[in-house]
Amino acid sequence: MRGVVMYAPGDVRVEDREDPEIIEPTDAVIRLSATCVCGSDLWPYRGVEPVDRQVMGHEYVGVVEEVGSAVRNVGVGDFVVGSFVISDNTCEICRSGYQSKCVHASFVAQSIGTQAERARIPHADGTLVATPGQPGPELIPSLLATSDVLGTGWFAADAAQAGPGRTVAVVGDGAVGLMGVLAARELGAERIIAMSRHADRQDLARFYGATDIVAERGEEGVERVRELTEGLGAHSVIEAVGTQESMMQAVRSTRPGGYVGYVGVAHDVELPGEELFFSAVHLHGGPAPVRRFLPDLIRRVWDREIDPGRVFDLSLPLDQAAEGYRAMDERRAVKTLLTL
Amino acid sequence: MRGVVMYAPGDVRVEDREDPEIIEPTDAVIRLSATCVCGSDLWPYRGVEPVDRQVMGHEYVGVVEEVGSAVRNVGVGDFVVGSFVISDNTCEICRSGYQSKCVHASFVAQSIGTQAERARIPHADGTLVATPGQPGPELIPSLLATSDVLGTGWFAADAAQAGPGRTVAVVGDGAVGLMGVLAARELGAERIIAMSRHADRQDLARFYGATDIVAERGEEGVERVRELTEGLGAHSVIEAVGTQESMMQAVRSTRPGGYVGYVGVAHDVELPGEELFFSAVHLHGGPAPVRRFLPDLIRRVWDREIDPGRVFDLSLPLDQAAEGYRAMDERRAVKTLLTL
Incomplete structure (x- = not known):
């Protein structure tokens, strides 16, 4: 089968890879209908x-x-969505809603690589969720978005306690940040401040529910959020970048007792303990337990309540994956969908 | 009046200080019935x-x-307890339960200094809570404990989401850690693991509700907590020290999706972002909004439901404050009460 291999930073190739097979009785093999490039794929692409x-x-x-002999919840022919982390969905950690930290967790990125025609999904019963029927092609992008970028933005909004009466600020205008805007709106937030310097992303943020745009970054951005919140800071802040600057911008934009939901994979970030202590914010984040939200998100997509698929602004055949990476790296695209 | 002044690290003196007077109409002047030495007083005492x-x-x-002309909630002759942070208890931050970050917040420690015969309390209506009547002398230590050490331990347990069915680990066996044990018990925790190497503090921890004692520290301590929790870590961890080691011990003792409530004032602490991210814990803490809990804590003490005053294991007249500091610094005392 054809699949993507990153040879080195900036060197993405599509080549013949071994066809996946059932290994464990709890496995399933799926034929991909669509896949995509994630913002986190840019970390190795950029050599970080x-x-x-x-x-x-x-x-x-x-x-x-194909399914292994122990698989019960999904069957051959089902259309399925899965999380970017394999989970059994039965252990105590899964049952508490943290499937991304399942005792059997493994990252799809590191072990499977779904930028390909087919994929073996371990713990299929726990990882995959079947849609109510076969989706039309117009639903594919939105269903694909639930797999990570929407699920991650939703988790961030949930961790930030976005909800009625709350002002939510979103640090990061990539796909996850935009999905955080959407999630905050769906969760009933009163006001949503998107922090973005790019006109096209500002437009998309407004489409997804942003009520205010702050173009400033760093300390200036923090000041603007404070001005918009009677000097107090936002109740809820979504951090969707993962740098020192973005984390501190998020913490400082949050009012005392407020909530930071952070989902940008933290690279070279050191949080100063004393500042964090005196900020009195709540901090929660990590690899999103997308599986917790998947049934609800699939239903919202299926019922046309939400349109997360709009976050894909570039669509290319799998064989042109290299161009899909380049476009995102150069910020010509928010997110690239790869068709099969 | 007589009052404590710290001239330099290790140099504590009791001397004549100016008598406090009403300055603002929202002030009250109180005559102290008892005061005490806090673990945080040891930071300057030790030169940190x-x-x-x-x-x-x-x-x-x-x-x-004496009260200023605008004071309504407390009157001359009332027996009162106050938080270690002045708060108006009416601003939006106070109403959300974060009185320690009130828009009018100021630290009693830095501006007033209650190791003294009298004290001026600004924003008396917001800061002070009157007891139902004049307490007998046997209640004084417990009421005094609510002012900070119990309120702070309670906030930590609340931030760590201690409650029924939960295993709570407590890092730190000082007065605040011990009060965290008490709070976890009162909040209904199923199992309480006190981390302590000192026999007398282990005994006190058991008195307050600890079900397990872990004497190991650092990575060994983390391993022991994991062994006691089926390899998963505790649901709730109270951090009551404030060092790099104790913070990391707390984070690492917590299961994915679990809660760290930290109240040790963080000194020279840097939290590694990537480890924190992949831990998927909730982190919340800071200067405790004791005022939020005061009415409830006073009631529990008044009704003899709890006995936090046992945390005072040394009682000295105010004039011997220096010895009270020394005893705590040398860990001969958990907490020193100063009588007046």
């Missing part, structure tokens, strides 16, 4: 994370082709 | 925080002697 002939991709929707 | 002829003390109970 090491990479050496790595299979890529962790977002996926597709049709089940 | 700078100090130069500083008035000391921020925990206090006493009788109102």
